[in-house]
Amino acid sequence: MRRIHILCVEDEPEVLEAVVRDLAPFEEVFPIEATATADEARRVVRDVILPRGELGLAICDHILPGEDGVSFMVHLHAQEATRATRKVLLTAQAGLQATIVAVNQAALSHYLAKPWNPDELVAVTRRLLTDYVLETQTNLYPFLSLLEADRLTERIRSGPLPGDE
Amino acid sequence: MKTKTITGLALGILGFLTPLLFDLPGLGFAGQVTLGIFLLAAAFWLFEPVPIYTTSMLVIFLEVLLLSAEGPLCKLSQPPAVSPRAVPESQDFTLPAASLVETNQVLLRGPGPLPGRIAVEILDRAGDEVRVRAFELSTNSLVITRPRHWLNTYRPTPYRDFFAALADPIIILFMGGCLLADGAVKYRLDRSLTRLFLKPLGTRPAFVLLGLMGATGILSAFMSNTATTAMMMTVVLPILARLADDDPLRTAVVLSIPVGANIGGIATPIGTPPNAIALSALSQQGLGIPFARWVVMALPIVLLTMAFAWFLLLRLYPARTGSLTLDLPGKFDRSPRALGLYAVFGATALLWFTEKQHGISSNIVAFLPVVALPMLGIVGKKEIRGLPWEVFWLMAGGISLGTAIKTTGLAAWMVGRVDWSSMGAFAITAGMVLVGFVMANFLSHTVTVTLLAPIAVSVGAVAGRATGFDLAPTLVAVAVASSYGMTLPISTPPNAIAMGSGMLQNRDLMKTGAIIGAVGLALALLCARFYWPLFNP
DSSP states (O other), rough: OEEEEEEEEEEEEEHHHHHHHHHHTTTTTEEEESSSHHHHHHIIIIIIIIHHHHEEEEEOOOOOOOOOOOHHHHHHHSSSGGGSSSEEESOOOHHHHHHHHHHHHOOOOOEEEEEHHHHHHHHHHHHHHHHHHHHHOOGGGGGTTTTTTHHHHHHHHOOOOOOOO | HHEEEEEEEHHHHHHHHHHSSSOOOOOOOOHHHHHHHHHHHHHHHHOOSSOOOHHHHHHHHHHHHHHHHSSSSHHOOOOOOEEEEEOOOOOEEEEGGGGGGGTEEEOOOSSSSEEEEOOOEEEEEEEETTEETTTTTTTOEESSTTTTTTGTTTTOOOHHHHHGGGOOOOHHHHHHHHHHHHHHHTTTTTHHHHHHHHHGSSHHHHHHHHHHHHHHHHHHHHHHHHHHHHHHHHHHHHHHTOOOOOOOOOHHHHHHHHHHHHHHSSSSSSSSHHHHHHHOOOOOOOTTEEEEEHHHHHHHHHHHHHHHHHHHHHHHHHOOOSOOOOOOOOOOOOSSSHHHHHHHHHEEEEEHHHHHOOOOOOHHTTTHHHHHHHHTTTTTHHHHHSSSSHHHHHHHHHHHHHHHHTTTHHHHHHTTTSSSSGSHHHHHHHHHHHOOOOOOEEOOOHHHHHHHHHHHHHHHHHHHHOOOOOOOHHHHHHHHHHHTTTTSSTTHHHHHHHHHTTTTOOHHHHHHHHHHHHHHHHHHHHHHIIGGGGGOO
């Protein structure tokens, strides 16, 4: 099965570890990849995630060594394979200009300010991954126990009823 | 192309041509064509080089082209005929000698589809002409000069009879069931009933599991097994996250849904297409089974296997947690349309179960929801378009194949090949049920019963008299056994959905499926021997 991945980009190791820890409940269904720079993230997306599956959610810090988070997101949005990917900016210091670029050119899905509330991070992740699977997946059953079951159920119930063959 | 696709195509075409290349004594050309279509369909259904419902469409297409009175084959290959020449100053006629059959008969083309046969007195033979005298002859008569032509003995079926399979009463019965299910899902009747069912059973995992299986079984008796599984999965999967990762109860809960749906489908004629196919074959033989009688016949085996499956799941996957809560928010919808749905549902079910009292066939009753639900705005165009048309086509192909096999004499011929009296009547039944069970594990259940029903009916026509072979219990057992073919993920769509949830290991599904299937098969054989014959008319 092609699995849907979560990508976290954050240069401070402790912060990265905390984000991954908060997202641990999703790991069973959505493998998590963690990287420290945008450069490394590009490589991971190209060589690790896309060959095996798809990228459902990218959570990025803005200020990173080298390429910044917003420009990485714009790059993701420009590519066919990662256009539907939901993008979250998790940062303390993205200026107005960078945020505008992120919204307009990378279809930013959510802005989380540091320090974040773990429950909020989990709720946002759950909501955005639900959006993503509703948009891209036909078999929704594998996600019923982790994501927003109400919305997934609604979609399954509103489709035509299958008959037995 | 995959090897399987190529194999299927090659076998299908070979199967279609083979009967035409050999002279099969006793089987007319029309029968040979039908045998070819049957073999083609069997190969295509087994190997699926094209989707199975398109094979059904192809079957109907070939029948219309090759076997129907209006089709090009019958139109273009009329046997040649000539008018007899009068011999001057006598009442005699001369005819081509080739037109004589059985030394002193000729075939006259009449107004009907088949030629009439008259006796003639042969007065003289000269070369390839004969001089004959017969009261029925005149210079206006048309004497057929190729008496061995296949159309002289085969009365072609009107093409509308082949097309009519798509509006067969059994398909209308199914359509009624499907629309009721659509309405039930739209107004959340399925969820309300599940809640009603689970509430009194508390939170003990064993009883919650029983409630889930019971609710699934009852729903799938009236809805398609696949739709029921799809709906119940949306009830159970969200609660699995609350169970520990390694709690075996997770597996039991996910398995309880397809198992409950597969077994529950046996309970009514509309529960699953195999039941309907068996019923339609039986009613073509004048052995129709009313709705309520089917339920009485099927209920014991359904309840027994359901109870067994419950024990098995509890035994194999004992719960580690002490309590399991299913919270289904909401209550019964009381909007006018929902109330209308309850009324139509109730009236239909009531009429189905009281067929004995009022005598109106369940097929006719099924048309009530088909008309009433859209008229009252309870379902709309969306639901009409969303009906499982591919399943209707699949069933129609089987029904029209049955028509062709019967009208072309293929049925009688096939049975004549085997010396049935050398076998015990029940051995034949058991053999068919076993074959059906094995096939159903790999094939669509509908296809399995579609292929076996005409064979069973043919055997019944001949062997029934000789050995006491019992057709009705056999066909019921074949249909029931096919529902127990649920070992593999591909065996049934409910299994496929359960596997698709990603919460199930292949071996768990196969282990429980094989054990429950074997028990169901054994019970079906017992019923076919001792219980179902009690219901013979």
